[in-house]
Amino acid sequence: MVDRWGGFVARRALSVLLAGLALVMAAGAYGAGVFDSLSQGGFDDPASESARELARERELFGNRSVDVVAVYSAPDGSGLAADDPAFRAEVERVVDEVPEGTVAQVVTAYDVPDGSLVSDDGRAVQVLVSLAGESQDDFLRAYDELAPALESDLLRTDLAGAFAVYSDVNEITAEDLERAELLSLPLVLLLALLIFRSLVAALMPVLVGLVALLGALAVVRLVAQVTEVSVFSVNVVSLLGIGLAIDYALFVVSRFREELATLRGDAGGRAPGPDAVAEAVHRTMASAGRTVLFSGLTVAAAMSSLLVFPQAFLRSMAYGGAAAVLVAMLAALTVLPAALRLLGHRVDAGRLPALTRRGRGGRRGAEAGSPATDEGARWAALARAVMRRPVVVVTVTVAVLLAVASPFLGAQWGSVDHRVLPADAPAHVAADLVAAEFGGETSSASLLLEGASEAEVAAYVEAVQRVDGVVAVTPVAQEAAAVLLRATWEGDSQSERAQGIVADLRDVDPAGGEVLVGGIAADTVDLLDSVADRLPWMGLIVVVVMLVLLFVAFGSVVLPVKAVVMNLVSITASFGVVTWIFGDGNGADLLGFEPQGFLDATNPILMLAILFGLSMDYEVFLLSRVREQWDRSAGDPTLTPAQRNRLAVVTGVQKTGRIITSAALLLAIVIGAFATSGIVFMKMLGVGMLVALLLDATVVRALLVPATMALLGRWNWWAPGPLARWWERHGFREEGRAPGRATGPATGPATGGDDPTGTPERVDALV
Known part of the structure; x- marks a missing residue:
């Protein structure tokens, strides 16, 4: 499918590009009005007790909440x-x-x-x-x-108060988003110049990033016409849309340049003609395009798992995240290859001389992504070293990651209050003033009692007053057989103590009638319960979808399970870092925030969805090259299965190490810009994702993947007989790579020097 699409784009490049740009301009005009369609709320579960209390309270008395x-x-x-x-x-x-x-x-x-x-x-x-x-x-x-x-x-x-906090959060978040985009895009362009060493090639990721951002905003506005979508979804659109578009562009452009370099070698060093450029686009889409397709589907599936939660805030992240990823994927499969087809060898125009004088004797280095680079040889050497001591590498790496994750075991949970704001934000200043001038911080719960007699109400009030911590119970309103009471206690409404008091209040049964307990602290308790109830379903959905997609992509049931386990280890390590910083307060002065003593319960959920998708993103990129080499060497009588496996892994790491690292650095810039936010939960999201991304692109891909694949050997590619036969017929493999047919790697100036697959002696060195 992708192969045929690549052929179509190669033949109709100008039409595809013009149609894509026209659609982008229309999307940009429509998406510009997205903010008028977005909600600023959506933090509650409509079915929770606190939400039902508030709804009933308003029905009986009007709004009496402070x-x-x-x-x-x-x-x-x-x-x-x-x-x-x-x-x-x-x-x-x-x-x-x-x-x-x-x-x-x-x-x-x-x-x-x-x-x-x-x-x-x-x-x-x-x-x-x-x-x-x-x-x-x-x-x-x-x-x-x-x-x-x-x-x-x-x-x-x-x-x-709560709505003063929400207002400041919305205002500061909008400012942070604008600043993040202004910071990240120039830095991305600069780093892309260092990676590609040419101005035209470096502009491709920026182009795809802008297309993804404009297109995703239009999709979000469309979704907002039929359901509630939070304004915070725009942050995820910006983060994932720009970040993944850059990733996908980097992989497609690098593979295109690699294919051009191969064709240039086959042509004796001459620049490839139009037919050769079309062939390079065709090959690129059959390989890198296939990888981008599966990556986009996996990340979108991970984001869609947030739809199991009833909070409109989390569901909005699913809408925005999935839209951003799918638009970025489509842009990388349409506008980008069409542009590359029209550019041809001019993709290397605007070379920076200081960055292109590399290699021995002044010879210019190979294209970015080519295995002929010295850096590619270093990645291959690292993979060989890891695979010689796989047990030691796996044991030490997992032990270190679990140690980093250990603070997460003591994490405490809460929700949004004034402490998420910078210390100088108006609502934060006001909250500090109330605490300082009016006898300290207090919290309260709303108690709506219906169907009780006057004596039963009095008995209930006495029982509530005996709850440990409650200092006062005061009547707020009464209507017929309904009475609204307010229980007050000293301290922070987001603390574990406050959550315990809410639980104790709910344990107090009136002698007559029914009672509902609401309020800010009760909202937090219900949020935590809601998250705990639905988190297993979210995890199940993510894991099942990942297992299915990775099996379809690689024909193995072992590799998907291994990928899920490794991703969980690395993500948990990032949660440990987040807990150590934002829960325990380490580095608060350096990062410029006031420790809350707890983690916002929605943030790890959002991080889990995004990070699981991004982790699988790099897994797909690496394993695609590994599977490609595994298929290339099929049927070669000079290789044992163990040699084939090690050859495939080393080749995959060698050919993707530099690109995955570069992609991670580019995405880290986009994510890191969000870590500068003045809002604590946005800062936490940025820092946590930054840590997880760097761990995944380095420790996991460079150490754990080669080591575990060395331990598993030929079992990496195992699937039960019926599934294996299904995949042989219908598996989504790279077109033209039939199983059991050894094609050997392309040779020539771009691939000959450091290719580990060229001779039996090199193969023997892998064992």
Whole structure:
């Protein structure tokens, strides 16, 4: 299929390129309006107890949650105090002038006689605001309209609360995204110049990256017309769309240049003509194009596993991630080969002389990705060394990775609060002010009791007051046989202690009626339960899809299982690093964040989906070359099965080592730009993915893969008889490589010097 498509692109390159660019321009125009279609909420599970409590509370009483805390303070040197008439008049004026339809309820310090909303020094007051609306999106829109109106001309105004945090998160995330793109694209171009050593070739990854970004945004906007899609999906689109497009372009361009170099050698050093360029595109699509297709499908499948979660936030990451990956894949299989066909040998135009003078005697080095480079020889030597001591390498490497992963065993979990923001963010400053001036940080739970008599309500209140940690239970509203209570305790709503108090509150059964427990701390408890319930299903989906796709690609049931196990080890190691930094607070000053003492529960889930896909990305690239060489050497009577296996592994590592490392570096730049975010969970995502990516592209691919394949030998390619026969007939192999037919590697100036497959003596050196 890919082979036939490659032939079509080679024949109709201009038409394919023009059609692709026209589609991209249309997608860019349509996708530009994506932000107007995206949701800013989506963090809750509609079926959870906290969500049901909130929905029922709004149905009975309207919204009574404390969504915003406005703190009004006397300016320094003003001499004003909270009980001064001018101070009170200003607060009441601001409250009276809030825009109509933005609030459901406002409670000022002057409405609460116990003075609990007045600061310890008497110079500041709180105003508690319940927003109007039916959904998180409604509340965020109401907050955006309300926030400017809450500002006082006379008093200092600070806005705290969940929706002040969400608003700051959205604003800072948009700024971070813009900065990340401005930082990453020039650095990607610079590094691509160093890798390809020519300006035209270096522009190809940037071109495909832009196509992927524009196309994916248009797809996300289409999806947003039929379901809720979070604004945070755009971050994943940018990260995966640009990152994987660069990866795919790097592999396709490198293979195209390699095929051109081979054809140039066959032509006695002359530049290949149009027919030869078409043949190079054809060969590239049959090999690298096939690899890109399977890589895109595996990464998209990993991202789609997030659809098992009920939170719109996580589902949005599936929509955005899958869209970005599939558009990047399509761009690498359409626009890119068409451009390469039209460029031909001009893909090497704009060479940088300082980077092209390599090799002995001033001879210019081989093309990027060619096994004739000195670097290719070093990768081959490393693979040989690893395969001579596979047991030692596997034991030591796995032990080190598990040691790095060990902090993850003690990870604590929470959700978003003001601590995800930079210390100078307005909502963070306001939250610190509330804690400092109003007696410390407090948390609360909403208790909605229905169907209970007055005596049963009183008995229930007494039982709740006896829960360890609860300092107060106060009535909020009452309607017929329903009463809304608020239980309060000291401390952080995201701590394990707060989660334990919520569990204890839910264990209190009223003598009559039914009770629902909600609130911010309860939201976190329900989020953790939801994640724990669905994580096994996500894992099962990812593993099954990976096993099936890798079997179809390589005809083995052993290699897919091995790949899944190795990826889990490397990903777990990255989780250990993330826990050590963001959970335990190591390096917080260096990275510029305030330790929360816990990990946001949604981040490891998102990391798992992305990293599993990216890990399989490099696995597919490497194993494609290994399988290619395994098929080449089939039927060669001079090779034993063990020699064939070692030859295939060394050749695969040699031919992909430099490219995989280069791809990892390019993707690391894109991901690393996100690690500069001021939002802790975005910073955590960037750092965690960066660590996992570098581990996977170096330790796993250079050490674990060769070592485990050496240990397994011919069993690498084993499949049960029926599956093996099915694959021989229908397997998605490289076109033209029939099993049992030894074709031998291409020879010539580009492949002769360091090719480990050329002579029996070289083969013997592998054993």
